[in-house]
Every structure is written in structure tokens, then in C-alpha cells.
Amino acid sequence: MKYNILATLHIMWYESEMINETLDSIQQAISNATQPIDLTICLNSQTYIEQPDEGFIPEQMFDVFLNHPVLENATVIRKTDNEPFYNIGDWAREAYKTEAKYTVWLESDCLVPEDYFFLLENINIDHPHLISLSNRKMWDSTWDEVEHPIVQQIPRTGPPEDPQRNTPEPFGVGHYINQEDLNKFNEQYEPTLIKLSQPKVDGALAAVSSGFPCPFIVEGVHLGGHDFYMELFMKKHNIPQYHIPTRLKGHNCTHPKKRLGTSTARGGVVYKKYEKQCNELIHKLIHNI
Secondary structure (H helix, E strand, C coil): CCCCEEEEEEEEHHHHHHHHHHHHHHHHHHHCCCCCEEEEEEEECCCCCCCECCCCCHHHHHHHCCCCHHHCCCEEEEECCCCCCCCHHHHHHHCCCCCCCEEEECCCCEECCCCHHHHHHCCCCCCCCEEEEEECECCCHHHHHHECHHHHCCCCCCCCCCCCCCCCCCCECCCCCCHHHHHHHHCCCCCCCEECCCCCCCCCCEEEECCCCCCCCCCCCCCCCHHHHHHHHHHHCCCCEEEEEEEECEECCCCCCCCCCECCCCCCHHHHHHHHHHHHHHHHHHHHC
């Protein structure tokens, strides 16, 4: 099958309560596209890292959004504790379709600009590449080039451990933005496309073009750095990143409903095991570069 654009979404069970909002956003963006958008989602109920609190059953947490109309024709894949550990890095690697014009990394906590898929449809670049959208104020200057031009003008005046803290709402990476405000903000600016001086990859709403060398994320990079690994891979293979600076994405990484039904902190023994493994593979790639 030939795809135009493939949108992929990995959902952990404890993220379920915020997913209807995300699916509404995806549905709106799909409705503004001129061609069908294929949607594939992964429902991950594994408990290797996060254990459910009493009264919560991971497989049942997904029920709150499974009747959403945007999923009517979606491909749904499930990952359970009956399988080896699997996370977002594995999904980014395995969900990629080289024949798709773009394979998009949707994220469970990231709202989509309403014209996102329409813009991707109308980009024509004849070599492997990645397309990114602009960020809000990030924690250090290495991200300046991929922040929205308006956001770039805002100085970091917070403390050293949280320099973007004083950024006015909703322009800091830790602030919540809803779909209506995201649309109103983006409507003020015409879309433009630039080529970055070097890759700077944030996994939320990264669009990976057809023809990418595979695997661009090796097995073992399960979590905690798959996007950084991709950035290094692109640098090694001289693959460019193009950027739409005037389209802000609604990455709500501190969404109040992001981790419900579990009290397990991210930082336990199992998490650190896989994080260490990922970091070792990243350092190996840095050495090769």
C-alpha cells in the first residue's frame, strides 16, 4: 500500500485521561487535509516501570477514548506485559513506513496545529529529511533556532535549574495551552519553511520523510532519548532538518492529566536500567560521529 502521510501515536495507559483532547486535535488537523491521513496508534499497558495504583486496571484505562470518531479507521496495536519491554523509542523505529511521504511522530501530550497535515502535503523535498514545528521557550540556548520567532525574543530570567520559569504564559515549555489558543496564535503568521544549520530534534510532531536510512533508532533505545539519538543519526548521515518556524505546536509536557492512576515516580531501578542502556548507545553514536 502507498501512503501519503502516516500519523503514529504511542499511548501509555496512565496517559488515557488526556487523550480525548489530543484526538480532537488530530481530528481537526486531518479534516483540513486534502488527502486521507493514515492513523496508527499503540496502546501500551505495560507495567515494567509504572505500576497501577489500587483500583486501576491498565488495559481498561484506554476505554475512556476508544470510541473517539477519529479512531474509526485507525490501526490499533497493543503492547502488554506478555511481551518484552516496549516504549516510545521502539514505536518510533517500528512504526516508520519508508513508502509514506511522511511518518509523523504524534505525542500523547501534544496538540496539533489545525493546518499541520495540509502543510506537510504541500512540502516537496526530493531527499530524506525531517520536518519540525516550533517550540515554546526551552531551557537553554541550544534550542533557540527551533523556538517560535516571537518566543526567541523572550529572555530566560529564571533560576539556573529552571531558566525558562519566568516566561509569560503560554510561551514557556511548562505552560498549558489549549487548542483554541494554539489556533488563534498560529493564525497570526503565514507558514514559512527554513533549513536548519544542523539538526535539533524534539520528538513531538517530528515528520520523518520517505527514504530515510533504517534503522535510524537502534534496538535498545527504548525511552529517554530516542529523539536525541535521531538527531545524532541525522548528523552522522548528513540528513537535513527543515523547520516551520511560524507554526507553534501545543506540547503540554506538564499536562495535569499526564500521569493518572500511578504513583510510581520515573526514576526507579527499572527506568534507570533502560535509561542507562539508552545513554550508552547515544554515547557510542557520538563517538562514531
